[in-house]
Amino acid sequence: MSSHYTWYTKTVIPETPDSVTIVFDTRGVLFRYEAGQFIQVTLVIDGQPVTRSYSLSSSPDTDVYPAITVKRIPGGLMSNHIFNMASTIGEWQIEGPLGAFTLREAACRHLVLLGGGSGITPLYAIARSAIQQHPGLQVTLLYSSSTVADTIFKTQLDQWQQQQPNNIRIHYVLSRHPAGEAAAENNIIAGRINRIIAKKLVKQAIAATDNNAHYFICGPAELMKMHEEALTSVGVPETHIRKEWYAPEAVTAVTAVTLPDTVQEVLLHLYEQTNLLEVKPGMTILDAALEDKIPLPYSCRGGTCGKCAARLSSGKVQLLENYALRQEDLDAGLILLCRSYPLDSQVTVEVDG
Missing domain, CATH: 3.10.20.30 (Beta-grasp domain)
Known part of the structure; x- marks a missing residue:
C-alpha cells in the first residue's frame, strides 16, 4: 500500500560518469516494499515542485536502507538536479511503494533478466532478492549498454558472478566496446544489440532451464520490444514475461476519427x-x-x-x-x-x- 514519507540523504554513491545512487535515511520510519517496485520522488526545483518515478535499486532482503539509482538524461530537469545536487538536498518527499514488477512465483527456478541502460535498476534489486529468497536459483542477465564505463553496477555484477559462477551468468552487449577487447572477454559482445543477438542469447538461456523460467524486461521501448519478440518467437508464454516501461513508445495523435466525436x-x-x-x-x-x-x-x-x-x-x-x-x-x-x-x-x- 502506498504512503507518503519524508526521507533524508544518507549516502550518495557515484556509479558511472552520469549516474548516482542515493541511499536514503528514513529516520527509523518503517518502509515495506518488494524488489522491483518504484517510488515517486518530489523535489522543489526553481521554486516549483517536480515529481518523477524512480525504481528502487535496493533490495529489502539485503539492504538496510532504501535507495534509488538515477541516470542523468540530457535536458532532464529532475535527473540533472539530482545528479548535481543530491548531497545537498535536505528533504525528499516520497510516495510509495508502487508497481507490480516483482517476482511472486515461488516455483521459479531460473530468472532471466533482459535490460538496457538504467533499466538495470529494478532488475538488479529483483535478482538480489530472488537469490536470497530462493537458494540455488539460476540467474541469467543480458545487459545492453554503450561502454564498460557506462555500465551501471558492473563492478558489483562481476563480483557477484565470481562469487556464484554456477548460478549466475551475465552477458554484456556494449554498442561502443572495441571488438578486439570483446574477443578476450567471453561475456562481452561488442556492437549494438539486434534481433539476431537477442534471439541467440534468449535461446541459450532457455536451453539451460526447464519450463519454470521467468523473464523480466526493462529498458528503452525498442529494446524491450525486441526482447519480447525474441521470447515469444521461441515459445515463451506471455504469463512468464514481466515488463517495466520507463517511458512509453511514441504515441500516435488521437483524433475524433478513431473515437467518438461528441462529448x-x-x-x-x-x-x-x-x-x-x-x-x-x-x-x-x-x-x-x-x-x-x-x-x-x-x-x-x-x-x-x-x-x-x-x-x-x-x-x-x-x-x-x-x-x-x-x-x-x-x-x-x-x-x-x-x-x-x-x-x-x-x-x-x-x-x-
Missing part, C-alpha cells in the same frame, strides 16, 4: 464522492478530471507507472496504451485513466482513495 459523460467515484465529467472528443478521462480540478492521483500520463489505475464498473472505454497493468488486472476491470477514452456515456469508474 461523453463519465461518472467518477472518488473519496466517497461522485463527479460527473464531460469528456470532450480526444480527451482522456484523466484530462477531463484534471480540467475540473478533481485531484486524481497520476504521474507519467503515458500508461507506464500505473498510478492512475481505476476500476471500470460500467460502459466501454478505449485503453490505447498500457505498460503497467497485467492481464489479470485487466480481467478484473482495471484501466489507466491517463490513456482511457470513453466510447459511450455509460462509463462509470471507481478510484480507490
Whole structure:
C-alpha cells in the first residue's frame, strides 16, 4: 500500500560518469516494499515542485536502507538536479511503494533478466532478492549498454558472478566496446544489440532451464520490444514475461476519427464522492478530471507507472496504451485513466482513495 514519507540523504554513491545512487535515511520510519517496485520522488526545483518515478535499486532482503539509482538524461530537469545536487538536498518527499514488477512465483527456478541502460535498476534489486529468497536459483542477465564505463553496477555484477559462477551468468552487449577487447572477454559482445543477438542469447538461456523460467524486461521501448519478440518467437508464454516501461513508445495523435466525436459523460467515484465529467472528443478521462480540478492521483500520463489505475464498473472505454497493468488486472476491470477514452456515456469508474 502506498504512503507518503519524508526521507533524508544518507549516502550518495557515484556509479558511472552520469549516474548516482542515493541511499536514503528514513529516520527509523518503517518502509515495506518488494524488489522491483518504484517510488515517486518530489523535489522543489526553481521554486516549483517536480515529481518523477524512480525504481528502487535496493533490495529489502539485503539492504538496510532504501535507495534509488538515477541516470542523468540530457535536458532532464529532475535527473540533472539530482545528479548535481543530491548531497545537498535536505528533504525528499516520497510516495510509495508502487508497481507490480516483482517476482511472486515461488516455483521459479531460473530468472532471466533482459535490460538496457538504467533499466538495470529494478532488475538488479529483483535478482538480489530472488537469490536470497530462493537458494540455488539460476540467474541469467543480458545487459545492453554503450561502454564498460557506462555500465551501471558492473563492478558489483562481476563480483557477484565470481562469487556464484554456477548460478549466475551475465552477458554484456556494449554498442561502443572495441571488438578486439570483446574477443578476450567471453561475456562481452561488442556492437549494438539486434534481433539476431537477442534471439541467440534468449535461446541459450532457455536451453539451460526447464519450463519454470521467468523473464523480466526493462529498458528503452525498442529494446524491450525486441526482447519480447525474441521470447515469444521461441515459445515463451506471455504469463512468464514481466515488463517495466520507463517511458512509453511514441504515441500516435488521437483524433475524433478513431473515437467518438461528441462529448461523453463519465461518472467518477472518488473519496466517497461522485463527479460527473464531460469528456470532450480526444480527451482522456484523466484530462477531463484534471480540467475540473478533481485531484486524481497520476504521474507519467503515458500508461507506464500505473498510478492512475481505476476500476471500470460500467460502459466501454478505449485503453490505447498500457505498460503497467497485467492481464489479470485487466480481467478484473482495471484501466489507466491517463490513456482511457470513453466510447459511450455509460462509463462509470471507481478510484480507490
